[in-house]
Amino acid sequence: MDWNSRGLAWLFLHVIFRSCFGLTSxxxxxxxxxxxxxxxxxxxxxxxxxxxxxxxxxxxxxxxxxxxxxxxxxxxxxxxxxxxxxxxxxxxxxxxxxxxxxxxxxxxxxxxxxxxxxxxxxxxxxxxxxxxxxxxxxxxxxxxxxxxxxxxxxxxxxxxxxxxxxxxxxxxxxxxxxxxxxxxxxxxxxxxxxxxxxxxxxxxxxxxxxxxxxxxxxxxxxxxxxxxxxxxxxxMGYNLIQSYIPTGLIVVISWVSFWIDRRAVPARVTLSFTTLVSLTTLGNGLRYGLPMVDYAKAIDLWYGACMIFVFLALLEFAMVNSIMRKSAKYEQMAKNMAASKEPEKSEQDGNWNRRTMRNFVKRKSIAPPNGSPAKGEKRSKSITPKSPDASRKRYDSSELDELREDELEISDDDAKMWTKAVQRESPNHLTGLLVEPKEKDEQSKDAQNAHAVNRSVAEQAYATMSATFSRRAFHLDQTCRYLFPGTFLIFALVYWIYFLYHQKYAAMEEQLRD
Known part of the structure; x- marks a missing residue:
């Protein structure tokens, strides 16, 4: 056997050995x-x-x-x-x-x-x-x-x-x-x-x-x-652009109502309700895609505060409108009082003249020849007021009380203001108008003028109350122009400092310690 044949034989045996005893696959x-x-x-x-x-x-x-x-x-x-x-x-x-x-x-x-x-x-x-x-x-x-x-x-x-x-x-x-x-x-x-x-x-x-x-x-x-x-x-970028800035701008827009004239009711109503509806619609979008958890989130607190500010702006308008309605009411009553004062005075003067003439004719027809007082004259003297209290009582019940109850139309809430306004316009109207007359003619003249003078006082008092209510509404608007922005700014600072820094980094430190 030559060397080539031996080499092939050894190679064949090696392959067989590796296949049988070696783990090759x-x-x-x-x-x-x-x-x-x-x-x-x-x-x-x-x-x-x-x-x-x-x-x-x-x-x-x-x-x-x-x-x-x-x-x-x-x-x-x-x-x-x-x-x-x-x-x-x-x-x-x-x-x-x-x-x-x-x-x-x-x-x-x-x-x-x-x-x-x-x-x-x-x-x-x-x-x-x-x-x-x-x-x-x-x-x-x-x-x-x-x-x-x-x-x-x-x-x-x-x-x-x-x-x-x-x-x-x-x-x-x-x-x-x-x-x-x-x-x-x-x-x-x-x-x-x-x-x-x-x-x-x-x-x-x-x-x-x-x-x-x-x-x-x-x-x-x-x-x-x-x-x-x-x-x-x-x-924060997405929520800042989509949530915080729009809601904040809606709150700012609601403050424009404070600069609109307090008598422009349609404009202020439209602005107030538009901002409220817009904020409600935007708030529904804020909750979209979030789980319905049983606790308030930070964005819920912000949205709730914005809703409160817008609602308070609407409530402020309601208060201003109520005050201005009272102002308009008393302004109209002052005009009505001024318009009815002169015709009523003329009518009272005519009635007094006719009553005086009838009394004069009656006394002349029944006077005795000797000039002694007649029976009818005695009766006339008996009904003449003898004391100041009697005359005051008569005028209080017939003239002043009738005017106050039937024509003044003062509500219980405004009674104190009415009293102050009347006292400011005519401090002596309760005493100066009801002094006991010395003579019968003077008494009748004072009686006929009492109603007209009281209407003058009422006219001025109505005008004073109208101006007072108007100034009150203006001062309320003026105060809210600074109160609302200042309060909202303080809230925003506290909100962002608390959540953006304290809460966020405190939560990060707590979780990193786990």
């Missing part, structure tokens, strides 16, 4: 394993390492309290049954082969939906080292539930966690831990329209659960529980 590796946990018959648990790479975060749904995440999961564990002698790691990327291998049964506790990417092929790979250490990676997209705390919305800081546990194996059987170095990483190009990622941490959580539940009882033990915490800070 994945099929040969699979012959040494079955689909069960590698440490099933060992007292110590299987250690599984875990890590994430967040490719994309988005689609935050505040109403549903959820967000979507596209991520890669990295897992590593050791399966002594998959040891081999190849120099390089064995790559497994066939779905059928993966089904034959044991994989950690990890699940995401707060995931609503999840799907594995399979375009253009199943997105996973598995590398098996010589000592049986496995590096497994896969890609999937999930919808994660996140319990939002919206007390400080839209200046809130949120923490959304991704919780991972073992479904079947307790911690004594399979212990899941984070990778030591950078267990959670994120794509630096992630840009969220509403939030800004401030921090990402890898933490552990409590995994005490019941399992093996039957009608007779259950078991209770600890499962490995990991949580990846994503801290988010909400951006």
């Amino acid at each position: 994945i099929d040969a590796i699979l012959d040494n394993t079955i689909k069960r946990i590698p440490t099933q018959n060992v007292t110590r648990p299987l250690n599984v390492r875990l890590g994430f790479y967040l490719e994309h975060i988005g689609n935050f749904k505040s109403a549903e309290m959820s967000f979507d995440v596209d991520m890669y999961a990295y897992m590593s564990w050791r399966d002594h049954r998959l040891r081999h002698k190849k120099a390089d790691p064995v790559l497994v990327n066939d779905h059928d082969i993966r089904k034959k291998l044991w994989l950690p049964d990890l699940y995401f506790a707060n995931a609503k939906e999840a799907k594995v990417h399979e375009v253009t092929s199943p997105n996973f790979n598995m590398f098996i080292e010589r000592d049986g250490t496995i590096a497994y990676s896969c890609r999937f997209t999930m919808s994660i539930s996140c319990n939002l705390k919206l007390q400080n919305y839209p200046m809130d800081v949120q923490m959304c966690g991704i919780r991972i546990l073992s479904y079947a194996y307790i911690a004594k059987q399979m212990n899941v831990e984070w990778f030591d170095a950078a267990p959670i990483r994120a794509n630096p190009d992630i840009q969220l329209p509403e939030f800004e990622i401030t921090n990402i941490t890898a933490k552990y959580c409590k995994g005490d659960y019941r399992y093996a539940v039957t009608n007779e009882g259950f078991k209770y033990d600890n499962f490995s529980c990991l949580v990846g915490k994503i801290y988010l800070s909400r951006n």
Whole structure:
């Protein structure tokens, strides 16, 4: 046999030996394993390492309290049954082969939906080292539930966690831990329209659960529980432009009512109701897309304050309008009193002249020849007022009280103001008009003039009350021109300082300490 034949023979034997005794293919590796946990018959648990790479975060749904995440999961564990002698790691990327291998049964506790990417092929790979250490990676997209705390919305800081546990194996059987170095990483190009990622941490959580539940009882033990915490800070730009600035401008527009003439009722009514309706419509849009929580949010406080300011502006207009209606009422009464004063005085003068003439003729016809007083004359003297009290009582009941009750039309609320106005216009009207006359002719003349003079006093008092109410409405408008902007400015400063600085950074510090 020549040397060439010997070489071929040795090569053939080497190939046969490697094929029979060497693990040169994945099929040969699979012959040494079955689909069960590698440490099933060992007292110590299987250690599984875990890590994430967040490719994309988005689609935050505040109403549903959820967000979507596209991520890669990295897992590593050791399966002594998959040891081999190849120099390089064995790559497994066939779905059928993966089904034959044991994989950690990890699940995401707060995931609503999840799907594995399979375009253009199943997105996973598995590398098996010589000592049986496995590096497994896969890609999937999930919808994660996140319990939002919206007390400080839209200046809130949120923490959304991704919780991972073992479904079947307790911690004594399979212990899941984070990778030591950078267990959670994120794509630096992630840009969220509403939030800004401030921090990402890898933490552990409590995994005490019941399992093996039957009608007779259950078991209770600890499962490995990991949580990846994503801290988010909400951006203010959108809400500032869409919510705060429009509502603030509506409040400012409502103040224009204070500069409109207090007699221009249609203009002020239109402005007040328009601002109120506009703010109500805008407020309905503010609550759109937010969950119906049972507590007030920061934006609700702002909206409520704006609504109060607009409503108070409307209430101020109602007060001014009520005051101006009283002013117009007494102004018209003063005009009516002035118009009726002169004709009534002329009519009273005619009645007095006719009554005086009849009395004169009567006395002449019954006078006795000797000039002694007649019986009728005595009767006439007997009805002549003898005391000042009698004359005052007569005029009070016949003239002044009749004018006040039937013609003055003074409400109970304005009685004090009426009294002050009358005293200011005619301080002596109660005494100067009701002095006992010395003679009968003077008494009759005073009686006929009492009504006319009282109407003059009433006319001036009405005019005074009208001017007083008008000035009161003007002063109310003038005060509100400075009171409303000043109060709103103070509220805005306190609001923004409290929520934008104190609450926001206090919440961030509290969450970062977790």
